[in-house]
Amino acid sequence: MTKDLIIVESPAKVKTIKKFLGDKYVVEASVGHVRDLPQKKLGVDEANGFEPQYGVIPGKQKVVDQLAKAAAKAGTIYLAPDPDREGEAIAWHVAQIVKEANPRIERIQFNEITARAVREALENPRPINEKLFESQQARRILDRLVGYKISPLLWKKVRKGISAGRVQSVALKIVVEREKERLAFKPEEYWPFKARLEADLPPAFDADLVKLSGKKAHVGDAATAEALDAELKAQPFVVKDVAEKERQKSPPPPFITSTLQQAANQRLGYPAKKTMGAAQKLYEGVDLGERGTTALITYMRTDSTRVAAEAREAAKTYIVEQLGQEYYPEKARVFKTKAGAQDAHEAIRPVDVNITPKDVAGLLPRDQFMVYKLIWERFVASQMAAARFWDTQVGVTAGRAEFKAKGERLIFAGFLKVHGQDAAEEEPDASDATGAKLLPPLKAGQELKLLEIKKEQKFTQPPPRYTEASLVKELEEQGIGRPSTYAAIISTLLDRDYARLEEKRFAPTELGVTVSDRLSEHFQTIMDVGFTAGMETALDQVAEGKKDWRELLGDFTGDFYAALEKASKEMGNEETGLVCPECGKPLKAKFGKSGPFVACSGYPECKFTSNFVREADGTYRLTEREVGADSGLVCPVCGKPMIVKFGKRGPFLACSGYPECKSTSNFTRNEDGTYAFAATPEQAPPEVVGTCPECSKDVLLKRTRSGSRFYSCSGYPKCKYSKPFTSGVKCPREGCDGELVEKSSRYGKLFYSCSNYPKCDFAVWDWPVDEKCPECDSPILVKKQSKRYGEHLACPVKTCKYRKLQQ
Structure with missing residues (x-):
């Protein structure tokens, strides 16, 4: 008997759907997108109506062959990727691949992966929404044009390997402009x-x-x-x-994508990427033991606060039965969705309100449990009395x-x-x-x-830097991007080193400021917040059939091509307003592997370079970290002068006799500005703590350059025995047999992580103590120091406020 074929995006959904459809259908996964524009060229025929040149994504041919094979044997093919623009695009591309093998193709979608929702979708199939696909295609081509046209220009003028993006660059501008406000702020x-x-x-x-x-x-x-x-x-x-x-x-309304990301960041400290990863798994289905693989939440990319009538009724029944009639309002709560929202899907809510966080507490990984708890509590609360x-x-x-x-x-x-x-x-x-x-x-x-x-x-304090939560809120309020793009935007800013998180707040790097300023100067339209928000509206109009996608691209490229041509002629290395102290020519800002610096425009005749700082008013000032600056100190090894150099970890002293003498040292500055050697942790004499189990020589307690301790054989390099410094506390993660050992970040901050990393990624910032939390049953506490409580023990679980003061 010929079976119908259902094609979903994720392999995790296959297992969930098979659970309640049994063997009546064949279920396959596309594993995300199967076709896209080429990686190494533009892939858009600009002279022929922006016709895209799609091809199978590298590494996906095996998946494509399996889908075509399954399609040839099927009765009807039901395409069931996620219910959004990207999902519609995946469905369209899969249809292009399988239609020759089997033209009987239908599109289905469901907001939650339940037996009822999937069966209703199968009973009400529809054609692929061409307009929705064209909206996604227009977005993809816009992003490709901006990225592939501007990025090479930045490679030439700023630094190789960096990139520009239609939405990410505007998000960067928002971060940079806030930093400029802070620098210009005059406290009162x-x-x-x-x-x-x-x-x-x-x-x-x-x-x-x-x-x-x-x-x-x-x-x-x-x-x-x-x-x-x-x-x-x-x-x-x-x-x-x-x-x-x-x-x-x-009560507040149930979560939409942006408010979920904000709440998870504020209350759990989760970045948007982690939150969305956990939510994706909860949507696709998780193993709940006796319950089997079960989907716990509705679709998590939405900007609508709408709730289905049956979900409201289920919440009412739960509230009245479990809490009492007085906890339910006089009439059901219906929240108004903000203007401009697509309203294609419900708010994010539990699929079954009767599956409480308590029911799944021991069955989910911690991040999934905490995200589910947030979603469940917010939804139930949204239906309760004031x-x-x-x-x-x-x-x-x-x-x-x-x-x-x-x-x-x-x-x-x-x-x-x-x-x-x-x-x-x-x-x-x-x-x-x-x-x-x-x-x-x-x-x-x-x-x-x-x-x-x-x-x-x-x-008075300057406006604060953005946290992930406040940046997502700002992007949402300004109409920049869509719910599905916020996590990717934030990841790109960090991955490209355009911004860094300092105390969980975005601080733009010198590279980020330069890129933003250059783009704002030469591509004013693209970097305009209002224009970018308007483009989102125009893309919505394409999806609604009110605007032609080729017309949208034509309107955009008219100004874009002109700006691109002008920028290629006028964009140069950033002027600093400083002159070279050696030859008198202008100094220009540049970016190298170790970070920003200024260099003489007379290169290669003059090779002067220096580090610099940018003042609050934007002007440049050379720093004492000038390469080759004499420190006034002599090398303790060979007696030659020690000079100031600058590496990935900052300034240091190095012997001018290099490479014959490789002596280096950190330094401090005296009140009169003179240099002094600093006793760094790695310069301290190592302590003998035992005997090497491999060669019987002394084992030494040493420190890494970034500050963490470790054990090492004194016979190194002949004997390579080493071991991380352990706290003696077992890893609290269930099923893990590791210990918490001392590590340090690239910036020198100590933390304590599982010795089984990367198999187990548990970590805490403070010294762990083998003592159970009496309030939340966390297996460990951590030792903290604060002005208010002094030295004390505290629970490492962010949502638990337990602390134990020292007597």
């Missing part, structure tokens, strides 16, 4: 005041200074602050008014000064019973069970006792 001094007050009944409370002489309070210097402090202490503090009212807080608070606001006068104090009391938890409060930790005093500050009973005209005036010198 201010002094906030708090009054610690006491009424007839406890607790004592703080009130903030808000007005002076009827105007917004601003204390700008220490002298004014001291004078005001003395003035306030001489005044009676009297309650001016008390306002009390009930306030409701409604939380209710009793708010109190008190005005207090002290002479010409007016203070305000706010308090709240939770009346009814509502959705917070499931979703929790993402508030910062409150001060340990005067709080109710929810952590909200309480105020004592107060009435107008009541005089209060002043316990303390608190004042503090502060300075």
